[in-house]
Amino acid sequence: MKIPDAILDFFLKSEHFFIATHISPDGDALGSSLALSLALESLGKKTIVYDKDPVPEFYRFLPGSEKFTNSLESFASGRQISNLVLLDCNDLERAGLEKITPSRSVVIDHHETEKEFGDIKWIEPQAAATGLMVFHIIKKLGAEITKDIAVNLYSAIAMDTGTFRYSNTTPPVLRVAAELVEAGADPSYISENLYETWSENRFRLLLKFLNSLEISNGVTIAKITLDMFRETGALVSDTENFVGFSRILKSAKISVLFREIENNYYKVSLRSKGKQINVARVAEMFGGGGHRNAAGYKIRSDFKTAKEKLLEALSASSEKHT
Amino acid sequence: MKIPDAILDFFLKSEHFFIATHISPDGDALGSSLALSLALESLGKKTIVYDKDPVPEFYRFLPGSEKFTNSLESFASGRQISNLVLLDCNDLERAGLEKITPSRSVVIDHHETEKEFGDIKWIEPQAAATGLMVFHIIKKLGAEITKDIAVNLYSAIAMDTGTFRYSNTTPPVLRVAAELVEAGADPSYISENLYETWSENRFRLLLKFLNSLEISNGVTIAKITLDMFRETGALVSDTENFVGFSRILKSAKISVLFREIENNYYKVSLRSKGKQINVARVAEMFGGGGHRNAAGYKIRSDFKTAKEKLLEALSASSEKHT
Numbered sequence: 001m002k003i004p005d006a007i008l009d010f011f012l013k014s015e016h017f018f019i020a021t022h023i024s025p026d027g028d029a030l031g032s033s034l035a036l037s038l039a040l041e042s043l044g045k046k047t048i049v050y051d052k053d054p055v056p057e058f059y060r061f062l063p064g065s066e067k068f069t070n071s072l073e074s075f076a077s078g079r080q081i082s083n084l085v086l087l088d089c090n091d092l093e094r095a096g097l098e099k100i101t102p103s104r105s106v107v108i109d110h111h112e113t114e115k116e117f118g119d120i121k122w123i124e125p126q127a128a129a130t131g132l133m134v135f136h137i138i139k140k141l142g143a144e145i146t147k148d149i150a151v152n153l154y155s156a157i158a159m160d161t162g163t164f165r166y167s168n169t170t171p172p173v174l175r176v177a178a179e180l181v182e183a184g185a186d187p188s189y190i191s192e193n194l195y196e197t198w199s200e201n202r203f204r205l206l207l208k209f210l211n212s213l214e215i216s217n218g219v220t221i222a223k224i225t226l227d228m229f230r231e232t233g234a235l236v237s238d239t240e241n242f243v244g245f246s247r248i249l250k251s252a253k254i255s256v257l258f259r260e261i262e263n264n265y266y267k268v269s270l271r272s273k274g275k276q277i278n279v280a281r282v283a284e285m286f287g288g289g290g291h292r293n294a295a296g297y298k299i300r301s302d303f304k305t306a307k308e309k310l311l312e313a314l315s316a317s318s319e320k321h322t
Numbered sequence: 323m324k325i326p327d328a329i330l331d332f333f334l335k336s337e338h339f340f341i342a343t344h345i346s347p348d349g350d351a352l353g354s355s356l357a358l359s360l361a362l363e364s365l366g367k368k369t370i371v372y373d374k375d376p377v378p379e380f381y382r383f384l385p386g387s388e389k390f391t392n393s394l395e396s397f398a399s400g401r402q403i404s405n406l407v408l409l410d411c412n413d414l415e416r417a418g419l420e421k422i423t424p425s426r427s428v429v430i431d432h433h434e435t436e437k438e439f440g441d442i443k444w445i446e447p448q449a450a451a452t453g454l455m456v457f458h459i460i461k462k463l464g465a466e467i468t469k470d471i472a473v474n475l476y477s478a479i480a481m482d483t484g485t486f487r488y489s490n491t492t493p494p495v496l497r498v499a500a501e502l503v504e505a506g507a508d509p510s511y512i513s514e515n516l517y518e519t520w521s522e523n524r525f526r527l528l529l530k531f532l533n534s535l536e537i538s539n540g541v542t543i544a545k546i547t548l549d550m551f552r553e554t555g556a557l558v559s560d561t562e563n564f565v566g567f568s569r570i571l572k573s574a575k576i577s578v579l580f581r582e583i584e585n586n587y588y589k590v591s592l593r594s595k596g597k598q599i600n601v602a603r604v605a606e607m608f609g610g611g612g613h614r615n616a617a618g619y620k621i622r623s624d625f626k627t628a629k630e631k632l633l634e635a636l637s638a639s640s641e642k643h644t
Contacts, residue, residue: 164486164499165513171500177486178496191487196595197572200537210529215522250519273518 001127001136001172006120008140010083010106011040018081020050022089023096027159027194029088030055032108032131034064035152036087039143052096056237061193062155063148072100088130091117108133128168131156135176147184154185155194163191205234209242209257218253219314220246221307225260243269254279254314258303266306269296277317285313323449323458323494328442330462332405332428333362340403342372344411345418346559349481349516351410352377354430354453356386357474358409361465374418378559383515384477385470394422410452413439430455450490453478457498469506476507477516485513527556531564531579540575541636542568543629547582565591575599576636580625588628591618599639607635 011017019037021029029051037047049067059065072081084102090113092098107118110127127133131153138145145153157177161169164177181187198206205228213222224239236259243257255271268286270279272293279295286309288297299306333339341359343351351373359369371389381387394403406424412435414420429440432449449455453475460467467475479499483491486499503509520528527550535544546561558581565579576599579591590608592601594615601617608631610619621628 162513164509165517167508167510169503169509171504174496174500174503178493178500181491181496182493186489187486187491188489191484192595195487196569198570200571200573203537203568203571207532210532215525246525247518248520249522249525251522273514 001124001133003133003136003140004120004122007106007108007122007137010104010120011045011137011141014083015045017045017047017083017085018050018102019047019085019087020095020097021087022094023052025051025053025055025059026088027059028129028131028156030059030062030065030068031152031154031156031159032129032134033087034062034067035131035138035149035156036085036134037067038064038146038149038152039138039141042143042146043141050095050097058193058197059155063151086118087134090121090123091115108137128166128170128173129157129160131160132173132176135180145180145183150180150183150185151190154180154187155190158190158194163194199234199238201232201234202238204232205229205238206242206245208232209239210245213246215246215249215251218251219256219311220249220252220254221256221258221310222246223258223260223266223303226262243271247271247273253277256310258306260303261298264302265298265300266303267296267298268306268310270294277314282310282313282317285317286310323446323455325455325458325462326442326444329428329430329444329459332426332442333367333459333463336405337367339367339369339405339407340372340424341369341407341409342417342419343409344416345374347373347375347377347381348410349381350451350453350478352381352384352387352390353474353476353478353481354451354456355409356384356389357453357460357471357478358407358456359389360386360468360471360474361460361463364465364468365463372417372419380515380519381477385473408440409456412443412445413437430459450488450492450495451479451482453482454495454498457502467502467505472502472505472507473512476502476509477512480512480516485516521556521560523554523556524560526554527551527560528564528567530554531561532567535568537568537571537573540573541578541633542571542574542576543578543580543632544568545580545582545588545625548584565593569593569595576601578632580628582625583620586624587620587622588625589618589620590628590632592616599636604632604635604639607639608632 019033021033033049037049040047051068052070055065055068081100081102084105086107088109089095090107090109105119107121110124110130112125113123124133135153208228209222209224213220243255246252246255253273257269259267261267270283272279278292280290280292283290283295283297286297286299290296339362341355343355355371359371362369373390374392377387377390403422403424406427408429410431411417412429412431427441429443432446432452434447435445446455457475530550531544531546535542565577568574568577575595577593581589583589594601600614602612602614605612605617605619608619608621612618
C-alpha cells in the first residue's frame, strides 16, 4: 500500500486538522477517524473529529468516541475550515458538510469514486477498510500504535471484513490485525461490543421479523411494520443487518426486507449471495440503486402488490441472466 | 510452539498411520485430521482417517472429507492398530475406540487432560486449535501446505476461534491464518460453508427455539421439545450453537437450552459470558460438567421443576460469587 507523499507532507506540516466522516457512521468510519485523531494528537497536533450524526450507542466503547462533535460553531468561524480530512467517504455531501468551503482538503477512502472533490486524494478501492489505510499513515508518521488506537483500528477492520469472513480478508489484513492485537486490541472484547450488545427490544423485533419470513424459490421475504416498532419499542436503527440474517439458509439466494415507513409506503432492502442476480439492477427498476449484492428502493403501495411486483422483477432479471 | 522431538520422529520414521478423532466431530477435529493425512500422504506415507460418527453434511466441503471411515475392519485385522494418532482428544473413549489396543499411540490435543493414555503426548492447552498444532507439525516435517491442506487448517482454526472472535485469537493465530490464505484458503468461501448452509428445517427449529425464549435477570432460558423436531423435521445435530444465540443480548449473562431427550428427560446446556458465573460448577451440582463458560448436564424431571431447580442453583452460585 503506497501512501502518496502529498498526504504524509500534509499531516507532517500542518498543525490543525478537521477530521470528518460520513453520516450514519459505521465502525470503519468511526474507528479510522478516532485512530487518526489520537495519533495526530500524540504528535502534538490539534484535531477536531466531526460527524453530523451521533455515535451509535454500541460504538461508544471505541476509545475517544466522546471526542466526536456535530457542531461547526467551535471551529474557525463555522464555515471556513482550513485542513479538512475526509475519511471513509469522498465528497462533502456524504459527510453532511455541503455548506462548508474548506481552504484545503484531503480525501482518504476505500470506496470507488468518480467525484472531483479533494485537493489531495488517496483512494484505494482494494483496501478492506479505511482503517487499514489509516494504520499505514500512522506508522509512516512515526506515531506509536497505542492500545486506544489499536482498538479503534481493529474495530474498523473487523466491521468492514465481517470480522475476517468476507472476501476482502487478505493476508496483509490478517497480519495488520495481528499487529493490532499485539498493540493491545482484544479480539473478544471488541467482538462482544460489536455483536453482543443488543437490547431486548431489538431482539424482540428480530423475532417478529423472523416470524414474518417466507421462503420460496431461493427468495426470502420478511417485513417490519410500524406496529412491530410500536409493540417492541425498537428503533429503525435496530434493523441494521436484519435483511442479511437469512444468508444462513443454504437455499436463500436473495433476501428481501420490506420496512414500513408509513401506511402503504415501504423501504425495500435486497441482498443476494453469489453472482447470479445483480440486485442493483432490480432496485433500479424501482428507482433505487446500490451494489451487485446489496441494494434498495422505496415504493408507495400496499405490501401484497409491492411484493408481487418485486417477485416479477426478480423473475425477469433471473431469466435474463440464464 | 515447541513440538516434542518424539512426535516428529514418530511421523518421520513410520510409514502407516491410523488417524482418529473424537465422536461428534467439529471443524477442528475434522480439519486437523484431514490436513495431517494429506500432508503425510504427500510425503509418500499411508494413512487411514477414522471417525466413529459420519462427517456432518455441512463439513463435507472440507477437501478429502470422503476419506473418513468408521470401519475398523479394513485396518490391521480390526483390533490391533499399530500407529494410532489421536487428534483433538486424548483418550480412546472420546474417539469411540475403547475396544482397540494400539501397539503405539500418539496424542495431539489442545484440551486439558489428566488422562494417562498415549505413548507420546503433545498437549498444548494454550493452542487455539489442534489445527494450529498440526500446522506446525506439517511445516516441521517439510511437507508443502497445499491449497487442500490450507482449507482444512483454516476451517479448523476458524471454528475453534469463532472465526477470530474469541479470546484465543492471538497474534500467532492471525499470522498462521494469513499464511493459510496465501496457500489458497479462501476466507469467504470457508465462512459461507461454515455458517451459511442451513437447511430450512434447521431454520424453522431455530425460530421455534427463539420463540420459546424467556429473558429474566440476565438469564435466557429456551427449550427444544421432541414435538419441535417432529414439526420441523430438523435433527439433534441441527441444534449446534443454538444455546449461544442469545449472547447477542447485552443483558444475557447466562444462556440455557433445555433439549427434550424423552418425556421428562432433558439435556441442559449452559453458556455464560464473562467471568461472573462458572457454569461448570452449576452443571456439577446436577452431575454434569464442562468449562467455566460452557457446560451441561442431564436431568430427569418435568420442564417446570427442572427450570426452577436450575434457577435456584444459579442464584446460589451467583450469591457465592458476590
